Amino acid sequence: MPPPPRGIPVVDDLGLGLQANSGRGVNKDGSFNVRRRGLPRFRFYELYHHLITMGWAPFLGLLLLAFVVTNALFALLYLGIGMEHFTRPGGETLPDRIQDAFFFSAQTLTTVGYGHISPKGTLANTAAAMESLLGLLSFALATGLLYGRFSRPQACLRFSAQAVVATYGPITGFMFRLVNMRSNQLIEVEAAVSLSFEDPGSRQRRFMNLSLERAKINLFPSSWTVVHPIDEASPLQGMTAEDLRRARAEFIVLIKAFDDTFSQTIYARTSYTAEEVRWGARFKPMLFAAADGMTEMDVTQLDALEEPGSAGHG
Amino acid sequence: MPPPPRGIPVVDDLGLGLQANSGRGVNKDGSFNVRRRGLPRFRFYELYHHLITMGWAPFLGLLLLAFVVTNALFALLYLGIGMEHFTRPGGETLPDRIQDAFFFSAQTLTTVGYGHISPKGTLANTAAAMESLLGLLSFALATGLLYGRFSRPQACLRFSAQAVVATYGPITGFMFRLVNMRSNQLIEVEAAVSLSFEDPGSRQRRFMNLSLERAKINLFPSSWTVVHPIDEASPLQGMTAEDLRRARAEFIVLIKAFDDTFSQTIYARTSYTAEEVRWGARFKPMLFAAADGMTEMDVTQLDALEEPGSAGHG
Amino acid sequence: MPPPPRGIPVVDDLGLGLQANSGRGVNKDGSFNVRRRGLPRFRFYELYHHLITMGWAPFLGLLLLAFVVTNALFALLYLGIGMEHFTRPGGETLPDRIQDAFFFSAQTLTTVGYGHISPKGTLANTAAAMESLLGLLSFALATGLLYGRFSRPQACLRFSAQAVVATYGPITGFMFRLVNMRSNQLIEVEAAVSLSFEDPGSRQRRFMNLSLERAKINLFPSSWTVVHPIDEASPLQGMTAEDLRRARAEFIVLIKAFDDTFSQTIYARTSYTAEEVRWGARFKPMLFAAADGMTEMDVTQLDALEEPGSAGHG
Amino acid sequence: MPPPPRGIPVVDDLGLGLQANSGRGVNKDGSFNVRRRGLPRFRFYELYHHLITMGWAPFLGLLLLAFVVTNALFALLYLGIGMEHFTRPGGETLPDRIQDAFFFSAQTLTTVGYGHISPKGTLANTAAAMESLLGLLSFALATGLLYGRFSRPQACLRFSAQAVVATYGPITGFMFRLVNMRSNQLIEVEAAVSLSFEDPGSRQRRFMNLSLERAKINLFPSSWTVVHPIDEASPLQGMTAEDLRRARAEFIVLIKAFDDTFSQTIYARTSYTAEEVRWGARFKPMLFAAADGMTEMDVTQLDALEEPGSAGHG
Structure with missing residues (x-):
């Protein structure tokens, strides 16, 4: 993987990848692969936290x-x-x-x-x-x-199991989508996506923020497809699926939203490893016009992909 | 309806109108005309939500x-x-x-x-x-x-039943007004208005943000008239009431405020269809000087309109 | 009073002074001189509010x-x-x-x-x-x-009973000060000051934001003196105490802070009429070095003023 | 200590050091060395605060x-x-x-x-x-x-007992580090560092904000080393440990974070006096690759320093 283009901020603040650990830094459920050692055995202030969670x-x-x-x-x-x-x-x-x-x-x-x-x-x-x-x-x-x-604040965002790299209009993008599985209204939803990869020279993990076509939406009644456009400013420009796999790339996703029903800010995290990115596939539609004039979202289609004839390179 | 002027951000993130649904996307009470399908029948985490709401x-x-x-x-x-x-x-x-x-x-x-x-x-x-x-x-x-x-946070904002397109000073604007029906003080009230309309070519819904004369007020002791000036940057420039009706236009309104009494951020939504916009009418005053020197707001006048002789075009 | 200089935003959004009411728009305790009329007699959603306040x-x-x-x-x-x-x-x-x-x-x-x-x-x-x-x-x-x-969030900010117009260094400023009377820590305290005055022509109230030397402080362990510098951009430039009195001027003060102890945003309001501004006076110091090396704040000195020989004009 | 370079904002808003008090303004636990005098003896509104804290x-x-x-x-x-x-x-x-x-x-x-x-x-x-x-x-x-x-919101951030002035790459920086001792996830962690010192002429305390290499991190799964680069814009440029001691310098640290588990904003404060800064030392690593592929953070190493041969000047 080439060095990142100038001007792209390097995010080395996650504290996840300072060691070249073998697996992913962030698990699918958003937890971190970091363990703390040396903490006192019993900590009273943790009690409430455990009883709540x-x-x-x-x-x-x-x-x-x-x-x-x-x-x-x-x-x-x-x-x-x-x-x-x-x-x-x-x-x-x-x-x-x-x-x-x-x-x-x-x-x-x-x-x-x-x-x-x-x-x-x-x-x-x-x-x-x-x-x-x-x-x-x-x-x-x-x-x-x-x-x-x-x-307590609980997001119930479900992310598509896989991300895709697909064309939309004239350009190509890295995309995944998400839905809110709960009835509470989410407002002012913000997304941030970081790319983590192994530097081929130092064998150390490096981090980069990926620019998004749209980083915030005001309302979230149905689904949201988050898109990173692969243009000349993107570190994915010119990369293949194989390049990402070799660099053990991981896309780290952060979502922030405001829960209108309970007046609480909520967060959700997930990640996509190189193996969880489908090149050339497309998300199938989830929204349909119902007979009664309502728009209907079929959440069972969240992970549904259309695979075209050509696949596997960017 | 002509294509939107360049430089106006197109908001296609509401997920309401990707299908050309027949009715309005947002109901008068702020709920969405989107239905979710395929959710598991019983969801424990919804229980609390239902018991609260x-x-x-x-x-x-x-x-x-x-x-x-x-x-x-x-x-x-x-x-x-x-x-x-x-x-x-x-x-x-x-x-x-x-x-x-x-x-x-x-x-x-x-x-x-x-x-x-x-x-x-x-x-x-x-x-x-x-x-x-x-x-x-x-x-x-x-x-x-x-x-x-x-x-739990509960706004009790009441919106005027109809919006108007009326002149104020040298220019014309799209306007509606709102009052807080509760005793709690609302602070830092923000408004955002989007226009949704059917693209005559693709028959798909498109979305545009409308610029506001004033998008935020610090205090909200009485009423607020939200104004979108119809100037050359406005997509309403040159439009008539009939144009809006043909395009099945809908004005989607989002209000965000901070409730000083309970330290909570609250949101309110509503919408105005083309049929709910009165061209050439004006809002009657709601504020009066009382005999004891106080300013008095008559909330029964919220929907009161003055209709001039000429009406029906912008 | 002359028309406001160009470039100073005119705040007519308070809804307090659209009528030329006789008294002040905001009372010393921060409540508004606006009354609502036409509300339904019994409103269930007000019950909780009343029982809490x-x-x-x-x-x-x-x-x-x-x-x-x-x-x-x-x-x-x-x-x-x-x-x-x-x-x-x-x-x-x-x-x-x-x-x-x-x-x-x-x-x-x-x-x-x-x-x-x-x-x-x-x-x-x-x-x-x-x-x-x-x-x-x-x-x-x-x-x-x-x-x-x-x-529920409760600020206990006390404002100096009077504001002063006094020189500090080379220039003159409009100033008042405040202290936190409670033990809870206030963080990120923000101030906003508006000037309301009667337009001599239309006899209507107009509003202007006053720029502040410092609009936000990070910590608030003792007292804060809020200063509006009377420079050429200030609407107070060239005014006398008598001018303010004739225009029935009112300085409306908004304070926003974060309560560190209870994780709540709190607000406080007050106002100073022209009669409550002392020209040429100065606030006496409130902070003293105690014998044990601590800094001591004497809250009884909040309103204490030093009156020099010359007073009464800006 | 020379006067601060032009363009560096002077923070005199802390209210801590207007008197040349003998000790530190902020204690290690984040409390202030300010005492209030003249408060009424019994204050009902303090009761809840005391019973909670x-x-x-x-x-x-x-x-x-x-x-x-x-x-x-x-x-x-x-x-x-x-x-x-x-x-x-x-x-x-x-x-x-x-x-x-x-x-x-x-x-x-x-x-x-x-x-x-x-x-x-x-x-x-x-x-x-x-x-x-x-x-x-x-x-x-x-x-x-x-x-x-x-x-109620409770941060359990632990700061390194000492700060260091050390080289990293081509330049030198003032650094300290912190860990979250609790299980709750902290998100959007922000740091601000001010330098307080005694003006040699007036013997009064002055305050300056120090620029940080990175003032905000999105995630905080392990430790964070906050770095102020000592470049030509820094007031520490050309200073020695002895200079700081003579000026009775104090580094005041503010941390703001969002607690994901309880949806609360939390704050933490601490300070480092000149005596608590080690020149030329370095923090030992705290993160290790565990045998199972996880990253392991040893919190007992928070204060651990490596002392090179040369030490004591910047």
């Missing part, structure tokens, strides 16, 4: 586990205090006492407080008061976590 | 329904366990048992827990503990949903 | 009132159903029954549910279940309202 | 204290009303009555309401209803505070 199943499982463990601990405390400090009509066997302690704890933690069992005396009452306070605060925390989980 | 009546109805259904399901569970595992002074007929099971469930789910009925034994206690936990979490969710519903 | 005393009073009224209504409902459908050890006089109904309602609405009184039968149970659900939802609402009240 | 231990301690104090006050109220207005099976000694009053209060405030003790008569019932309402509202408040504490 983890999946729903582990989150709810964790809540249930915390509920059971807290009740078990308080049951132990109540048994230690002695179940004779509780009003409880029932048996006096150990299993009965354990069961009473555990469910009294559950009734206290959730503040349901039926009163079938209730504390007598200072110790039992103090422990129960602490547990009900803890219950209220835990529940306050859960309220915040649930709201945080639902309201 | 649906009307109050269906939302509260849904809450009530969920309450009744959950109680019914837990009542079935309690009946399955057997009502003999509950302390309950009362009759032993089936209706009595059903009623006891259902209302015990309600008392547990809301954590009111009177204790008139309360669980005995492991199974009944476990089910009740799970229900009270579910109650707390559901309520946490409801708290988040209610807050999300109230705090 | 009203004072604490009326807000808490309203909560208490709602609590008492709701309990009274449910007490009526329970009395209608008949207190014989409740387990209640107690008297059978009417006052006893009323009292039992009212406090059973309170115990249900707050979900405290002691169980001393509890419902029997379908009607009483259903009403109580509805009330406890309503209690939970009301409380969810209160949670959201309290959070919304505390977390 | 204080440490977890004092926050939870405060909650517990508030719980105990509130219960004690209501216990006094119930004792004043008389414990004969409560159903309570138990002793009639004063300690018994005090204990019953206190724990009845706790059961009411948390709405657990076992019912072992419950109010009889108007006074006791009214007080209990008020306490359960207060309990709900306090808990609503706690919910909001906990959410506010977790969700």
